[in-house]
Amino acid sequence: MKPYEPRAIEEKWQKTWEEQESFHVEEDEKKEKYYLLEMFPYPSGRIHMGHVRNYSIGDVIARYKRMRGLNVLHPMGWDAFGMPAENAAIERGIAPAKWTHDNIAYMRKQLKRLGFSYDWRREIATCDVDYYKWEQWIFLKMYEKGLAYRKSSPVNYCVRCQTVLANEQVEDGTCWRCGEAVIQKELTQWFFVITKYADELYEYCDKLPGWPEKVLSMQKNWIGKSHGVEVDFTIEDGTPLTIFTTRPDTLYGVTFMVLAPEHPLSYELAKGTPYENEVRAFIEKVRKQDRTFRSEINTAKEGVFTGKYAINPLNNTRVPIYLGNFVLMEYGTGAIMAVPAHDQRDFEFAKEYGLPIVVTIAPEGKTLDPKTMEAAYVDDGILVNSAHFNGMKNREAIPKIIGYLEEKKLGRGTINYRLKDWGISRQRYWGAPIPVIYCDDCGIVPVPYEDLPVVLPTDLEVKMVGRSPLAEYKEFYETVCPRCKKKARRETDTMDTFVESSWYFLKYTCADYDKGPLDKKRVDYWMPVDQYIGGIEHAVLHLLYSRFFNRVLKELGLVDAREPFENLLTQGMVIKDGAKMSKSKGNVVDPDYLIEQYGADTARLFCLFAAPPERDLDWSDKGVEGSFRFLQRVWRLVDEQAASWNDVEAVLAYDGDDKDSKQLVHRIHKTIKKVTDDIDRFHLNTAIASIMELVNAVYKYIEQDKLVLKKKADDEVVAVPMHLGFLKGAVETVLTLLFPFVPHIVTELWVSLGKDPAGLGAVWPRYKAEYVIEEKVTIAVQINGKLRDTCEVERDTEEAQLKEIVFDLEKIMKHVEGKEIKKTIIVPNKLVNIVCV
Ligand SMILES: [Zn+2]
Numbered sequence: 001m002k003p004y005e006p007r008a009i010e011e012k013w014q015k016t017w018e019e020q021e022s023f024h025v026e027e028d029e030k031k032e033k034y035y036l037l038e039m040f041p042y043p044s045g046r047i048h049m050g051h052v053r054n055y056s057i058g059d060v061i062a063r064y065k066r067m068r069g070l071n072v073l074h075p076m077g078w079d080a081f082g083m084p085a086e087n088a089a090i091e092r093g094i095a096p097a098k099w100t101h102d103n104i105a106y107m108r109k110q111l112k113r114l115g116f117s118y119d120w121r122r123e124i125a126t127c128d129v130d131y132y133k134w135e136q137w138i139f140l141k142m143y144e145k146g147l148a149y150r151k152s153s154p155v156n157y158c159v160r161c162q163t164v165l166a167n168e169q170v171e172d173g174t175c176w177r178c179g180e181a182v183i184q185k186e187l188t189q190w191f192f193v194i195t196k197y198a199d200e201l202y203e204y205c206d207k208l209p210g211w212p213e214k215v216l217s218m219q220k221n222w223i224g225k226s227h228g229v230e231v232d233f234t235i236e237d238g239t240p241l242t243i244f245t246t247r248p249d250t251l252y253g254v255t256f257m258v259l260a261p262e263h264p265l266s267y268e269l270a271k272g273t274p275y276e277n278e279v280r281a282f283i284e285k286v287r288k289q290d291r292t293f294r295s296e297i298n299t300a301k302e303g304v305f306t307g308k309y310a311i312n313p314l315n316n317t318r319v320p321i322y323l324g325n326f327v328l329m330e331y332g333t334g335a336i337m338a339v340p341a342h343d344q345r346d347f348e349f350a351k352e353y354g355l356p357i358v359v360t361i362a363p364e365g366k367t368l369d370p371k372t373m374e375a376a377y378v379d380d381g382i383l384v385n386s387a388h389f390n391g392m393k394n395r396e397a398i399p400k401i402i403g404y405l406e407e408k409k410l411g412r413g414t415i416n417y418r419l420k421d422w423g424i425s426r427q428r429y430w431g432a433p434i435p436v437i438y439c440d441d442c443g444i445v446p447v448p449y450e451d452l453p454v455v456l457p458t459d460l461e462v463k464m465v466g467r468s469p470l471a472e473y474k475e476f477y478e479t480v481c482p483r484c485k486k487k488a489r490r491e492t493d494t495m496d497t498f499v500e501s502s503w504y505f506l507k508y509t510c511a512d513y514d515k516g517p518l519d520k521k522r523v524d525y526w527m528p529v530d531q532y533i534g535g536i537e538h539a540v541l542h543l544l545y546s547r548f549f550n551r552v553l554k555e556l557g558l559v560d561a562r563e564p565f566e567n568l569l570t571q572g573m574v575i576k577d578g579a580k581m582s583k584s585k586g587n588v589v590d591p592d593y594l595i596e597q598y599g600a601d602t603a604r605l606f607c608l609f610a611a612p613p614e615r616d617l618d619w620s621d622k623g624v625e626g627s628f629r630f631l632q633r634v635w636r637l638v639d640e641q642a643a644s645w646n647d648v649e650a651v652l653a654y655d656g657d658d659k660d661s662k663q664l665v666h667r668i669h670k671t672i673k674k675v676t677d678d679i680d681r682f683h684l685n686t687a688i689a690s691i692m693e694l695v696n697a698v699y700k701y702i703e704q705d706k707l708v709l710k711k712k713a714d715d716e717v718v719a720v721p722m723h724l725g726f727l728k729g730a731v732e733t734v735l736t737l738l739f740p741f742v743p744h745i746v747t748e749l750w751v752s753l754g755k756d757p758a759g760l761g762a763v764w765p766r767y768k769a770e771y772v773i774e775e776k777v778t779i780a781v782q783i784n785g786k787l788r789d790t791c792e793v794e795r796d797t798e799e800a801q802l803k804e805i806v807f808d809l810e811k812i813m814k815h816v817e818g819k820e821i822k823k824t825i826i827v828p829n830k831l832v833n834i835v836c837v
Pocket residue numbers: 158159160161162175176177178179180
C-alpha cells in the first residue's frame with residue numbers, strides 16, 4: 001500500500017503538463033471555442049485565498065469544457081501598474097519595477113503549484129512596455145476621434161494617496177483604496193468620453209442575460225438614465241434659470257428653488273444683497289465637501305437664501321432661490337425646483353427653513369393638509385391645485401404637462417444621465433505615460449505614432465511629492481515639439497490603471513502580436529469571453545470601463561464583438577471568524593501553508609466544496625481536514641482495490657436481477673448526469689457532494705463481495721466476483737468526474753490503473769438515459785414543526801442539494817429571513833423541518 005503524498009505527485013504532474021504543453025491552445029476553426037477568463041491579480045506579493053477560490057472555480061470550468069471537446073482559451077496575467085509598487089518604493093527603497101517583477105515571479109510560482117491549466121505563453125504584465133505602448137497608441141486614436149480630451153474641473157482627490165480618483169473610485173465619500181476622506185481639487189485632467197456611450201451601455205444591460213441581475217442593476221443605477229424635462233424658470237430680472245426634473249407632474253407644487261453652490265449664478269444672485277457674505281461663506285464651505293457625501297440621503301441638508309426670487313412659468317408664482325449642499329452641478333443643470341409636499345429631501349429642507357408646502361398630488365378620494373403632514377407624500381395619486389390638469393392621475397399627467405410646456409415653449413422633454421466622463425490622469429509615477437506633449441506655440445501636440453512608446457523611466461528615485469515624480473525628472477519631461485521643433489514639455493501624469501484592465505482580455509488572444517495593438521483575426525476567433533469570473537466589487541469600475549473600451553476598440557475596427565463578456569460569475573468572499581480575510585484583521589490563511597500541509601488538490605477541493613461559488617465561503621479547518629480525508633479515501637479505493645483489477649474490463653451496464661448491482665449502475669449514471677448538470681450551473685459544491693456519495697456507494701458495494709457462476713470457454717462453470725466490471729466502471733467514473741476539481745491525484749491514480757493520462761482530460765463521461773429514470777417525491781417543508789410549503793424533488797436527492805432547494809423556496813425565505821437557523825432536520829424523501837428562532 002502506497003501512502004498518499006500530495007506534494008510529490010503534484011510536482012510530478014505539473015512538470016509533465018508543462019513539458020507536454022498540455023494547456024497550449026491555438027485557433028481552430030473546426031472546433032467550437034470557449035474563452036474562460038478570471039480577473040487577473042494585482043502583483044501584491046503573494047496570492048491569497050480569494051485568488052485560490054476564484055482560480056479554482058475557473059480551472060474546473062476550463063478543464064471540464066476541454067473534456068467536453070471545446071477549444072478552451074484559459075490565460076493568466078498581471079494587473080501590474082498601480083500605487084502599492086510606488087508605496088513600496090517609498091517605504092522600502094525598492095524600485096517599483098523590481099518590486100513588481102519579483103512579486104510576479106513569486107506569485108506565478110504559487111499559481112503553478114496549484115496546478116491551474118493556463119496557457120502561460122499568453123501571460124501579460126501591463127507594466128511591460130510591449131503592452132502599454134499599444135495602450136498609448138489607442139489613446140492617440142481616441143484623441144483623434146475626440147474620445148479623449150483635456151479640461152480643468154474639480155476632481156476627487158485623495159490626500160493620502162496624493163492622486164485623483166474617478167467617481168467610481170470614491171466609496172461613501174472615501175478613497176476606495178485607503179479609506180481616506182476624499183476632497184475636491186481643481187485640476188487639469190484628461191478624460192475619456194464614456195458618456196458618448198451612456199445610452200448604449202444602459203440599454204445593453206437588458207441584453208446580457210448571462211450576467212447577475214445585481215451587477216446589471218448596479219451598472220444601470222450608476223449610468224442613471226432618467227426621462228425628464230427641462231423647464232425654463234426666470235429670475236425676476238429676466239435672467240433664464242433652467243432646471244431639470246423627472247417629475248413635471250409636481251410643477252404646480254414648487255415653493256422654492258435650489259442651486260448647486262458651483263452654479264455660475266450662485267454668487268452673482270447674492271451680490272449686492274444683504275445675503276452676500278453668508279452666501280460666499282457657504283460656497284466656500286460646500287466646495288470642500290465630497291460630492292458623493294453631499295448627495296447621500298442621510299447627509300444633513302444645508303442651505304442659504306440668495307435674496308432673489310424666480311418665477312414658475314406654469315403658474316407665475318414667485319419662489320425664493322436658495323443654494324443647497326445636496327444639489328450637484330453634474331446632474332441636470334445644477335438647479336432644481338423644490339416640491340416639499342412630494343419629495344422628502346425638499347420636505348426636510350422646507351421644515352428647516354420655514355418654507356411653504358403646497359400639495360399637488362393626493363391619494364384617490366382623499367385630501368392632504370400640509371399643516372399636518374409629517375413627511376412628503378411620494379406615492380402616486382390624483383392632481384390637485386394644478387389648474388387645468390386637476391383630476392388627472394399624476395403618471396398620466398406627466399406626458400401631458402411636458403407636451404404643454406413644449407407647446408408654450410416653456411421647456412422640453414430630455415433624457416439625463418448620471419454617468420460622467422472618465423477622468424484618467426493620475427499624478428503618480430507607476431503607470432503608463434499619457435503620450436502628449438505641450439508646446440507654448442502649438443498647444444497640445446500628440447506624440448507621433450512613430451515615436452511610441454513613451455517609455456516610463458525606471459532609473460529615477462520615487463518620492464512622495466504631491467505630484468508625479470516624473471514632473472521632477474528633466475530627462476523625462478524635457479523634449480522638443482514634434483511640430484515646431486522648439487523646446488516643449490511632456491505630460492507627466494500617467495493613466496489610471498483601470499485603462500490597462502479595460503482591454504487585457506483582448507490582448508490575451510494575441511499576446512505575441514507586435515504589428516499593432518491587436519491581431520483582429522485572432523481577437524474575433526476568441527471574443528467575446530464566454531465566461532468571466534471575478535469579484536462583485538468590480539461591478540461598476542472595471543466591468544463598466546471594459547464595456548466602454550470594447551466599444552471604442554470596435555469603432556477603431558479592432559474587434560467585432562460589441563460586448564466583451566457573455567457570461568459573468570461573481571464569486572463570494574472568503575470569510576474567517578466572521579470577517580473577510582485580510583491582513584489588517586489578522587485572519588489570513590496563507591495558501592502556501594495549505595499547499596505545504598495538504599497539497600494543492602485539497603486546497604482546491606475545499607474552496608469548491610465549502611460553498612456555492614456566488615456565496616461567501618466560511619473558512620473552516622475542519623472543512624480542510626474533511627477534504628483531505630476524502631481524497632485519501634479515493635486514493636485507498638484505487639490503491640487497495642482497483643489497482644488489482646487490471647485485466648478486468650470496465651463496464652457501465654448491468655441487465656441482471658441483483659438489486660444492489662442494479663442500484664450501483666443506476667447510481668453511476670445518475671451521478672454523471674448530476675455532476676454534468678451541476679457544473680453547467682456552477683453548482684460545484686453539490687457536484688462534489690454527489691461524487692462523494694458515489695464513492696460511498698462503491699465502498700458499500702465492495703463490502704458485499706458477491707459471486708456469480710460463469711461458463712468458461714471449455715464449458716467448465718466457475719464462481720467469479722460478479723461486480724468487478726462495473727466496480728471498475730464506477731471507479732473510473734469517479735476519477736473522470738473528479739478530474740476537473742483535483743487533477744493531480746486523479747492523474748496519478750488513473751496511471752496506476754494502467755491507463756493513458758492523455759485520455760483523461762479529453763473525454764467527459766456520458767450517461768445512459770435508461771438508467772436515469774427520475775422518480776419524483778413530494779417533500780413537506782416545515783418551520784418549527786409547522787407546514788409552510790411543499791416541493792417536488794427527485795427521489796434520494798442528497799441532503800446538501802435538498803437544503804439548497806428548500807431554502808430557495810420563496811415562502812420559506814420569507815419565514816426564515818432575519819432568523820437564526822438552529823438546525824435542519826431531514827427525513828429522506830418525506831420532510832424537511834427547519835428549526836429557527
Ligand atoms: Zn487614498
